[in-house]
Amino acid sequence: MTDTRLMQLVQQAFDYRGYVTVVRHDGSSLVGFVYQQDVAEIAMFDEDATQRVTVPLRDIADISITGDDSAARAQRRWERRRDSLEARETSAWGEWEQRPTLILVALPIELRGIASVLRSKVRGTSASAMLGEHRVIARAVGVGGGAAHVVAADRPSLVINCGFAGALEKSLGAGDLVLASSVRDESGESVMARESVLRIARRALAYTQVAEGELLCATRIAATREDKRILARPGRLAVDLESWASARAAERAGIPWLALRVVLDPLEIDLPRFASEAREHYVPSVVRHTLRGPRAVLDLARLGTRTAIAFRSLRRAMQQLMPVLGELGACEVHS
Amino acid sequence: MGIPLAQMYAVARYVVNQRLAGRERYPLVLMLEPLFRCNLSCTGCGKIQYPQSLLKKQLSVAECLAASDECGAPIVSIAGGEPLLHPDVPQIVRGLSKRGRFVYLCTNALLLQQRLDEFKADKHLSFSVHMDGGRVDHDRSVAREGVYDTAVAAIREALRRGFRVTTNTTLFDGASPERVRKFFDDMMELGVEGMMISPGYSYEKAPDQEHFLKRERSRRLFSQIFDAPHKRWRFNQSPLFLRFLMGKLDFECTPWGNPTYNIFGWQRPCYLLQDGYANTFRELMEKTDWSKYGHASGNPRCQDCMVHCGFEPTAVNSTFTSTKGLARTVASMVTGRP
Numbered sequence: 001m002t003d004t005r006l007m008q009l010v011q012q013a014f015d016y017r018g019y020v021t022v023v024r025h026d027g028s029s030l031v032g033f034v035y036q037q038d039v040a041e042i043a044m045f046d047e048d049a050t051q052r053v054t055v056p057l058r059d060i061a062d063i064s065i066t067g068d069d070s071a072a073r074a075q076r077r078w079e080r081r082r083d084s085l086e087a088r089e090t091s092a093w094g095e096w097e098q099r100p101t102l103i104l105v106a107l108p109i110e111l112r113g114i115a116s117v118l119r120s121k122v123r124g125t126s127a128s129a130m131l132g133e134h135r136v137i138a139r140a141v142g143v144g145g146g147a148a149h150v151v152a153a154d155r156p157s158l159v160i161n162c163g164f165a166g167a168l169e170k171s172l173g174a175g176d177l178v179l180a181s182s183v184r185d186e187s188g189e190s191v192m193a194r195e196s197v198l199r200i201a202r203r204a205l206a207y208t209q210v211a212e213g214e215l216l217c218a219t220r221i222a223a224t225r226e227d228k229r230i231l232a233r234p235g236r237l238a239v240d241l242e243s244w245a246s247a248r249a250a251e252r253a254g255i256p257w258l259a260l261r262v263v264l265d266p267l268e269i270d271l272p273r274f275a276s277e278a279r280e281h282y283v284p285s286v287v288r289h290t291l292r293g294p295r296a297v298l299d300l301a302r303l304g305t306r307t308a309i310a311f312r313s314l315r316r317a318m319q320q321l322m323p324v325l326g327e328l329g330a331c332e333v334h335s
Numbered sequence: 336m337g338i339p340l341a342q343m344y345a346v347a348r349y350v351v352n353q354r355l356a357g358r359e360r361y362p363l364v365l366m367l368e369p370l371f372r373c374n375l376s377c378t379g380c381g382k383i384q385y386p387q388s389l390l391k392k393q394l395s396v397a398e399c400l401a402a403s404d405e406c407g408a409p410i411v412s413i414a415g416g417e418p419l420l421h422p423d424v425p426q427i428v429r430g431l432s433k434r435g436r437f438v439y440l441c442t443n444a445l446l447l448q449q450r451l452d453e454f455k456a457d458k459h460l461s462f463s464v465h466m467d468g469g470r471v472d473h474d475r476s477v478a479r480e481g482v483y484d485t486a487v488a489a490i491r492e493a494l495r496r497g498f499r500v501t502t503n504t505t506l507f508d509g510a511s512p513e514r515v516r517k518f519f520d521d522m523m524e525l526g527v528e529g530m531m532i533s534p535g536y537s538y539e540k541a542p543d544q545e546h547f548l549k550r551e552r553s554r555r556l557f558s559q560i561f562d563a564p565h566k567r568w569r570f571n572q573s574p575l576f577l578r579f580l581m582g583k584l585d586f587e588c589t590p591w592g593n594p595t596y597n598i599f600g601w602q603r604p605c606y607l608l609q610d611g612y613a614n615t616f617r618e619l620m621e622k623t624d625w626s627k628y629g630h631a632s633g634n635p636r637c638q639d640c641m642v643h644c645g646f647e648p649t650a651v652n653s654t655f656t657s658t659k660g661l662a663r664t665v666a667s668m669v670t671g672r673p
Contacts, residue, residue: 014611017384017385017386017540018386019386033385033386033389035599035600035611035612036599036600036611036612037611038611043612045388045389045392045599047388048388049386049388049389049391049392049598067386068386070384070385070386071381071384071540073384074376074383074384074540074542075542077376077542078376078378078478078542078543079542081478085474085475085478085479085480086376086478086479086480087479087480088479088480088481090479091374092374092445092446092449092485093374093420093446094372094373094374094375094376094417094420095374096372096374096420120452121452123452126452127452128450128452128453129453130422130423130453135422
């Protein structure tokens with residue numbers, strides 16, 4: 001091949017927005033993208049765009065255009081589209097959509113715990129972070145719901161519902177974790193967790209003691225031992241106020257979900273009276289409660305200790321789940 | 336003028352230092368392209384047409400910071416592709432701010448609201464939101480419905496949280512001066528710090544090759560736009576550059592003024608042309624044959640170009656290196672007329 005012909009081929013490859021195949025005089029060949037040329041050599045990225053390779057011009061026997069021309073493809077797409085626009089509903093991530101993991105909690109205190117796991121700060125009612133290339137958003141949706149709205153808005157790849165729960169099973173103490181195999185609401189309707197999701201979660205939490213069973217989602221806080229005994233059934237481990245809404249919203253949207261709760265109040269322990277109603281802020285109620293006398297103060301101290309234990313336990317479990325979020329999000333829900 | 340004093344002072348000090356050091360060529364703005372992937376496919380963009388494996392590739396935080404250290408320009412414009420698709424762009428911004436760089440994060444704002452929590456409002460960071468005009472013009476330019484509305488909502492939220500926000504507008508053939516003026520009013524009403532405007536460059540690889548502005552048409556369009564400018568309009572760019580766009584001043588291109596770094600290396604010779612890549616910034620500055628570029632060179636690819644990345648550095652240099660340039664700039668700042 002003449003020098004002129006070689007320079008023509010090099011120029012053509014350099015101008016091309018796609019892969020070319022370079023054949024060397026020794027018969028070996030290399031597929032890649034040429035991004036640099038000079039009088040003595042060309043520089044290429046290999047086909048995976050992981051390695052830079054320099055090829056001396058004297059080694060080159062032939063260069064052929066072998067990959068798609070991305071500029072021509074863009075041109076064709078534009079010609080086809082001309083005056084029509086992409087739909088408003090197109091993902092904000094374009095074809096690069098990386099749907100986030102959505103962690104739903106009810107209370108600001110639970111959100112703070114998750115934010116510390118994410119090494120992020122709480123801003124308003126949310127905290128978000130990138131774990132590698134994976135985006136995680138944690139949101140406090142309040143007691144009892146709000147899940148459907150945020151699931152629709154965030155279009156997550158995975159929904160994790162977590163937070164405090166009351167035990168409905170005698171063996172569970174403060175800080176014990178409950179992984180929901182199903183979530184049931186008070187009317188008796190239930191959503192089953194997917195085995196593929198549970199399998200990954202079990203593996204991630206292998207070194208943590210986790211009870212697996214049904215979660216009941218009540219419409220009001222079961223604060224006393226009597227309340228809890230009424231709700232208890234064989235196989236039903238804990239009661240909360242939020243799991244049902246998020247599990248159902250995720251299931252309806254075809255998104256894998258996981259409900260992981262930590263026991264705050266065991267079956268045979270009453271919560272202080274002020275805790276029987278869900279509130280945004282507990283400080284005024286706590287202050288009022290302390291004025292009831294030494295026994296009330298002692299109750300509060302115990303609740304504080306249980307909260308700290310539960311908080312630590314939940315945080316540890318969430319740390320263990322973080323490395324498998326991508327895997328969980330890739331689970332087929334309707335398999 | 337929409338440029339904060341701290342930034343003006345930093346740039347002025349930098350330029351004076353370069354002149355005192357006797358440097359003939361020095362960069363003003365590092366154009367940092369950490370990735371080429373984008374969530375839009377705008378009709379006039381020739382930046383993102385690459386094979387998938389290259390689109391998935393991105394510069395690391397360390398590579399971005401090293402490029403800024405190597406280049407030394409006081410301003411860094413993070414472009415792309417869409418920088419908010421880069422998972423580590425907040426860390427890149429933080430690292431650059433720590434180095435005292437003034438960062439313009441160029442974004443179409445589709446992901447801005449979603450990712451705003453990851454940034455901290457700081458005088459060193461400005462979101463430079465791509466807005467090619469009012470609702471109809473912008474959505475047509477980016478070829479997707481609803482992008483204007485999303486961007487406006489994101490700008491509002493960013494301003495509410497105390498972030499600096501500017502807009503950057505590229506104009507193509509067929510732009511209506513009246514609509515552009517109305518758009519300027521709307522942006523000022525919205526409360527952005529300042530606006531940037533430039534004619535589009537005729538990228539060889541862009542899908543739409545029909546609407547790039549030729550030099551004479553550019554001058555006519557900008558003269559019409561800036562005929563009796565509203566006093567409230569604030570521009571985040573040199574008034575001399577705006578005079579150049581109107582044809583009132585003739586500048587030569589400063590292609591080394593806005594050097595570009597991306598996954599391939601230091602792009603030769605400028606942000607718009609791709610005549611290969613240098614491995615180091617020094618190699619770019621010393622081994623590029625600059626005489627081959629610019630209007631006077633006769634290079635056909637430079638003949639219609641009036642884009643800010645080549646001519647804004649000339650305008651800034653003119654301000655700081657000639658009494659006439661300084662006087663013109665001051666006069667524009669006082670009268671509000673380019």
